[in-house]
Each structure stands twice: as structure tokens, then as C-alpha cells.
Amino acid sequence: MTTIAAPDTARKATASSATTTYLLPVVLRNFVRNRETGLVTVAIVIGLLSGLLVATISHLSEIAHSLLFDIPYDARLSATGVISWQRTLLIPTLGGLVLAIIGVIAAGRLKGQQLADAIEANALYGGRVSFRGSILISVQTLLSNGFGGSVGLEAGYTQICSAFGSHIGQRLAARRNDMRLLVACGAAGAISAAFSAPLAGAFYAFEVVLGAYTSAGLVPVIASAVGSWLVTRHLSHQSFLMVPGFPSPVSVEMIGQTVLIGVICAFASIIVMLAVAFSERCFQRLSLFNGFLRPIVGGALLGSLALLTPTVLGAGHGAMQILLVSNPTWLLLTTTIVFKMLASAISLGSGFRGGLFFASLLLGALTGQLYSIVLSGPFPDLALQPGTAAIAALAAFGTGVLGAPFSMVCLALEITGDFSVTVGAVVASSVCALIVRELFGYSFATWRFHLRGEVIRGPQDVGWVRQLSATSLMRSDFENALSTTPVAEAQKMFSPAQVRQIVLRDPNGTYAGVVTSADLHSIATDDNLPLSTIARQQDEFLLPGASIRDIMAAFERSEADVLAVVDRADHRAAIGTVSEAHVLRTYGEELERRNQEVFFR
Structure with a gap:
């Protein structure tokens, strides 16, 4: 018997689906829905x-570092070597305890809510992000x-900023694409503010959150x-990074070496992502x-690692700047890279x-x-200048982990303001992106979706496809009859001009098939042959939650024009019928509508 299993329908996009969303005045809603200037105005407010x-979050983090680790407010945690060993060991452990307690409390209060990030929300839920989550x-x-x-704040930045964007959109009753x-x-806005790099922030949104660049967006x-x-x-007068020295000029040798840097960073970024997954399994x-x-x-x-080197604490802004300007030895750089990888994997894997x-930028x-x-x-005489090599690898490593080559190239340009350095970043990022796609196939975000069982390869809107289920596509006004009904009697009951198929029931x-x-x-014939003798698809049926992909696969496998929908696999009571022609027509119309939304408002 072949059945089409229903997906997990218990997952909810946001908490707002269960509560009333208070809409803004209709004049304002119409202005945003009908005028591009209205949408731009809202985007400025969100920015x-x-x-x-x-x-605010950045300053709160610095205050926490200052109070907990007893360092000056303007000092960078990863660049401070005067922290007592007691604080170095105990503060991260205490942080784990606090997070464990919060996790227990939140598990009860946010039970049943889908805590989707911006990528998952845009891919599956039409941009609806849980505000409380x-x-x-x-x-x-x-x-x-x-x-x-050993984690960056960028995930928190993008989560809360995207949530506010989603919340404002819900108040405005915005269209799905808007x-x-x-x-x-x-x-x-989050990435632009975090790195003082508006171009990098914009392309991060296109590559990682929207999945496509459009003139309308x-x-x-x-x-x-x-x-x-x-x-x-x-509000914050500090630069993200200062690169020392003079950049290497663009040449054949430079291009060749940046290609090699891209290859190295590709394999290193894959190792980091696999290390995080391995750490999660261990914990x-x-x-x-x-x-x-x-x-x-x-x-x-983590505290034990920090006793060996404080560079593993925090995101690593201070460590990156000091190591770039202090002319470190190869041994110091190697141990710092290994320890930072371990610290990031332990931090994320443990909860x-x-x-x-930022870890990818530092490691790069x-x-x-x-x-x-x-x-x-x-x-x-051949080696690249350290600053040039660092920026090329920074962009390449970030590309491998984030899957956003254009945003990394823009970040390199905005950090240095130098075109020759950006050329190296372009080459290294392109090579790294190609290798990671060929050998691994995921960015860090989509890799974690894969580990959770979600089949998401990017932020492209696939949620509308999941909404096209057997329940939404079926007709409930179908003709039915007992499987024991004689053929001659059925010929009198069902006119060929009015009925195309009959669903049989025992x-x-x-459910007993389709005639x-x-x-x-x-x-x-005048014999009393029952309808069951000419029935088809006795063991082919759909469950209510079957997706459109599953439905099309069932049509191809069964070579049928119409399939019945039953309530449950163990009960098998027919509740509707789905025709292949209707499925294809509906899918085509929805696909055309989404294409129109992408390029036009």
C-alpha cells in the first residue's frame, strides 16, 4: 500500500498567529501597500x-564584560590579558548556568512557538517572525x-532587528513579499550597524535573507x-577594523596567491561547520x-581554554586588531586559530x-x-603583505561560512577603501564559494537547518509551496457509492455527462478505490458484478497534509488523473478528491503570482 505522509503541521510560524494583531490606521496601510515611497519610508524607520x-546591545555587552571580568569599559575582552584566573574560569561557567535556567523557564512559556530566524521566516513563513521569541x-x-x-552578537542583532521589521509589517497588513x-x-540595518558597512549590510540582506537581488527591493x-x-x-565612534601596512599591488602573483588563500579558507570553513555539528552531537x-x-x-x-589564551573569550574584536598590528609569530597565530575554532564549537554546541x-571573520x-x-x-619578495592576505582570507572565510560572497567583498572594500585589496577579496571569495558549494553544499545557517531535518537550502520563499496541501486542493463535493453496488445499477445512477469518477467505499x-x-x-452487462471489480487506485490515496510535491509524485507513480483524499491512514474514510489538472493549474497560477511579486509591487 502506498500512502503520502503529512508533514508536521504542528509547527507555528509566530506567536502572532494565535493573538490579535492591532493594525495601524488604514490610510497609513494603504500608503505603504500602494506607494513605493511608503515602503521606503517604513524601511528607513526600520533602519x-x-x-x-x-x-544598545553592543553597549550592554561591553558593560557586562566590564562588570563580570573586572576590565575597563572601553577594553576589548579578547585583548585583555589581566583577567584573574578565577574570573576566567568561573564567569563562563556561571553564564552557562544562567542560560540553562533561562532555557528551562522559556521552554514552558514559549512552548509550541517556532523560534525562526530571519532566513527560516522568509523561507517558510512569509516573513513572520515571533516577536517574543x-x-x-x-x-x-x-x-x-x-x-x-565565544560567539558574536550578530545573530542577536539580526534576530531582533528582523523581528521589528516583521512586527511593523504585520501592523501594516503588508503583502507577503513586502x-x-x-x-x-x-x-x-543590523549588519550595517554592526560593522559600519552599509553596502555589506545591504548585500547580506539580498544574499542571505531574501535570496535574490531585485530592483524593487x-x-x-x-x-x-x-x-x-x-x-x-x-552613537558609537569606533571603527570595525584598521588594517596596517601598504596593500600588495594587483598582479598575476597576487591573483594566484589569493586563489590559494580561497582554497585554504574553503576547507577550513567546512571544518569549522562540521566541528560545530560534532560538538552538538557530543553535548x-x-x-x-x-x-x-x-x-x-x-x-x-570554555573557561579552561581561556586560561591558555584570553583571545577565545567573546567575539574576538580586540584579538583580531591586536594580532593584525603586533607582528605575531606563526606559532601564536596557529594556536589562536585552533583554540578559537574549539571555543566556537564548544560554545555553540553546548547551548x-x-x-x-564574526568568528569566521576573525579566523579568516x-x-x-x-x-x-x-x-x-x-x-x-613573493609573499603577500599581511594586511592584504588577511583581508582576502577574511572575505573568503566569511563567504564559506555565511554563503554571502558579495557582502564579504563589500565588507572588504568598506574596511580598507582600497580597490587593489578588494580584488584579492573578490578572487578568494569566489574560489571559496565554489569549493564549499561543490564539496559541502551548505552555509552555516542552512547546514543547521539540515541537521534539524528542515529541507531549506536558502531564504527563497518555499513556504507557499508547503501551503498547497491536499486539503487546500481537494474537492469535497464528490460522487461516492458502495463498492458492492452492482454495475448495472450504477450505470443508471450516474450519468456519463454529469459524473467523471466515483469514489467507492466499503x-x-x-475507501475502496475509484471508478x-x-x-x-x-x-x-446485466450481471450483478459489483463496482469493486472495475475499481482503480484501491491502495493509492492521499492524506490531508500531503504537499504538492508529494501529490505530483503520487500522480506520476499511479498514472491516475484523480486521487482520493482520506482522513487518516488507519481509518481511510474518503473526504475529497484531487485532480492532476487542477493541481498543475493551481501551481502554475501561484508560481506566476510569486514571480510577479518578486519583480513588481
């Missing part, structure tokens, strides 16, 4: 709000970083990114107290909230600098 949120994730990210976890665009505007995303950058520039074995001990053990391990955004910069130092020994109500009108009236 300004994103800049304020990023600056996003606040929880942002608070957990802030606490993870504040207690010294909702996705407003979520991307929030993400663009260009102005809102750019407006949000620039607005956010202006806010943080006035999942700590099932004692329902996983309560995982972040505590992770914090203790600390955050992402690999250090990898490029290590390449330059190692090569300058035997070939001092005397106990169970087409052509088959029924092609038989010339």
Missing part, C-alpha cells in the same frame, strides 16, 4: 530603529557574549542600511537533567546563543596573516 538596537534569542545572545562565550522585504531591511534595503549606519556612527549525550548541564559544562570547558559571523583574518608569515620565510466506510465514468459505461 533607524535597527541602528539604535545594535548600539526574538527577544528571548537576543537576550540569550547578549548573555552568552556578556559571560564570555513582509519578507521588511525582514530583510531589519537584517540589513534595492531602495528599501539600501535606505535601511544607510539609516542604521548613520545612527550607529553618531546531546549529556542527557542528565534533560540537558540542563550542557551549557554549564560548555562554559567550564550558548550566537553565530559564527588570522589564516591570511598566517599564510603571509609562513610564505615570507622562504619567499620574502460497507464499513473504508471512472468511462470504465463504468464501457461495460455492457
Whole structure:
């Protein structure tokens, strides 16, 4: 017997689906829905709000570092070597305990809610992000970083900024495509503010959150990114990174070496993503107290690593800057890279909230600098200048982990302001992107979706496809008859001009197949043969939650024009019929509508 299984329909996109969303005045809603300037205005508001949120979270993180680790407020945690060993060991462990307690409390209060990030929300839920869930994730990210976890704040930035974009879109009753665009505007503002790089923020939104660049989305995303950058520039007067030395000129030798850097970073980024997955599997074995001990053990391990080098604490901004300007040895760079990989894998695997955004930039910069130092020994005249190699590797490593080559290239350009350095970043990023796609096939975000069982390869909107289920496509006004009904009697009951197929049921109500009108009236007999003798698809049927892909596969396998929909696999009571022609027509219409939404408003 062949059945089509229903997907997990219990997962909910947001908490707002269960509560009433209070809409803004209709005049404002119509202005945003009907005028592109209205959407741009909302995008600017989201950008300004994103800049304020990023600056606030960043300052709170610095305050936490100052209080918990007893360091000056303006000092970078990963660049401070005067922290006592007691704080170095105990503060991350205490952070794990706090996160474990919050996780237990939140598990009861947010039970049943889907805590989707911007990528998953845009791919599956039409841009609807849980607001309460996003606040929880942002608070957990802030606490993870504040207690010294080897995670960046960028995941928290994008989560809360995207949530505000989604929340505003829901208040405006925005269209599905506009909702996705407003979520991307929030993400663009977050990354723009985090790195003082509006171009990188905008292309991050296109590549990672929207999945496509469109002319209709260009102005809102750019407006949000620039607005956010202006806010943080006035609230926080610090540059993301200063690259020392003079860049290597563009030449054949430079291009060849950046290709090699791209290859190295591709394999290194794959190792990092696999290490995080391996760490998660290891910590999942700590099932004692329902996983309560995982972040505590992770914090203790992180503190132990920090006793060897404080560069593993926090995101690593200070460590990156100091190592770029201090002319470190190859041994120091190698150990820092290995320890940072271990610390990031332990932090994320044990339950600390955050992402690999900044860790990938740090690891890339250090990898490029290590390449330059190692090569300058035997070939001092050939080796790339350390700053040039660091920026090329930074962009390449970030591309491998994030899957966003254009945003990484823009980040390299905005960091340096030098075209020759950006050429190296372009080459290294392109090579890295090609190798990672060929050998691994995932970015870090989509890799984690894969580990969870979600078949998402990017932020492209596939949620509408999942909404086309057998329930939404079936007709409930179908003709039915008992399988024991004689053929001659059925010929009198069902006219070939009015009935195309008949769904049969057994005397106990169970589905028993389909009889087409052509088959029924092609038989010339006065015998009392039952309809079951000419029935088709007795073991072919659909369940209510079957997706359109499953339905099309069933039609191809059964070679039928119509399939019955039953209530449950164990009960098999027919509740409707689905025709192949209707499925194809509906899918074509929906696909055309989505294409229109992408390029036009």
C-alpha cells in the first residue's frame, strides 16, 4: 500500500498567529501597500530603529564584560590579558548556568512557538517572525557574549532587528513579499550597524535573507542600511577594523596567491561547520537533567581554554586588531586559530546563543596573516603583505561560512577603501564559494537547518509551496457509492455527462478505490458484478497534509488523473478528491503570482 505522509503541521510560524494583531490606521496601510515611497519610508524607520538596537546591545555587552571580568569599559575582552584566573574560569561557567535556567523557564512559556530566524521566516513563513521569541534569542545572545562565550552578537542583532521589521509589517497588513522585504531591511540595518558597512549590510540582506537581488527591493534595503549606519556612527565612534601596512599591488602573483588563500579558507570553513555539528552531537549525550548541564559544562570547558589564551573569550574584536598590528609569530597565530575554532564549537554546541559571523571573520583574518608569515620565510619578495592576505582570507572565510560572497567583498572594500585589496577579496571569495558549494553544499545557517531535518537550502520563499496541501486542493463535493453496488445499477445512477469518477467505499466506510465514468459505461452487462471489480487506485490515496510535491509524485507513480483524499491512514474514510489538472493549474497560477511579486509591487 502506498500512502503520502503529512508533514508536521504542528509547527507555528509566530506567536502572532494565535493573538490579535492591532493594525495601524488604514490610510497609513494603504500608503505603504500602494506607494513605493511608503515602503521606503517604513524601511528607513526600520533602519533607524535597527541602528539604535545594535548600539544598545553592543553597549550592554561591553558593560557586562566590564562588570563580570573586572576590565575597563572601553577594553576589548579578547585583548585583555589581566583577567584573574578565577574570573576566567568561573564567569563562563556561571553564564552557562544562567542560560540553562533561562532555557528551562522559556521552554514552558514559549512552548509550541517556532523560534525562526530571519532566513527560516522568509523561507517558510512569509516573513513572520515571533516577536517574543526574538527577544528571548537576543537576550540569550547578549548573555552568552556578556559571560564570555565565544560567539558574536550578530545573530542577536539580526534576530531582533528582523523581528521589528516583521512586527511593523504585520501592523501594516503588508503583502507577503513586502513582509519578507521588511525582514530583510531589519537584517540589513543590523549588519550595517554592526560593522559600519552599509553596502555589506545591504548585500547580506539580498544574499542571505531574501535570496535574490531585485530592483524593487534595492531602495528599501539600501535606505535601511544607510539609516542604521548613520545612527550607529553618531552613537558609537569606533571603527570595525584598521588594517596596517601598504596593500600588495594587483598582479598575476597576487591573483594566484589569493586563489590559494580561497582554497585554504574553503576547507577550513567546512571544518569549522562540521566541528560545530560534532560538538552538538557530543553535548546531546549529556542527557542528565534533560540537558540542563550542557551549557554549564560548555562554559567550564570554555573557561579552561581561556586560561591558555584570553583571545577565545567573546567575539574576538580586540584579538583580531591586536594580532593584525603586533607582528605575531606563526606559532601564536596557529594556536589562536585552533583554540578559537574549539571555543566556537564548544560554545555553540553546548547551548550558548550566537553565530559564527564574526568568528569566521576573525579566523579568516588570522589564516591570511598566517599564510603571509609562513610564505615570507622562504619567499620574502613573493609573499603577500599581511594586511592584504588577511583581508582576502577574511572575505573568503566569511563567504564559506555565511554563503554571502558579495557582502564579504563589500565588507572588504568598506574596511580598507582600497580597490587593489578588494580584488584579492573578490578572487578568494569566489574560489571559496565554489569549493564549499561543490564539496559541502551548505552555509552555516542552512547546514543547521539540515541537521534539524528542515529541507531549506536558502531564504527563497518555499513556504507557499508547503501551503498547497491536499486539503487546500481537494474537492469535497464528490460522487461516492458502495463498492458492492452492482454495475448495472450504477450505470443508471450516474450519468456519463454529469459524473467523471466515483469514489467507492466499503460497507464499513473504508475507501475502496475509484471508478471512472468511462470504465463504468464501457461495460455492457446485466450481471450483478459489483463496482469493486472495475475499481482503480484501491491502495493509492492521499492524506490531508500531503504537499504538492508529494501529490505530483503520487500522480506520476499511479498514472491516475484523480486521487482520493482520506482522513487518516488507519481509518481511510474518503473526504475529497484531487485532480492532476487542477493541481498543475493551481501551481502554475501561484508560481506566476510569486514571480510577479518578486519583480513588481
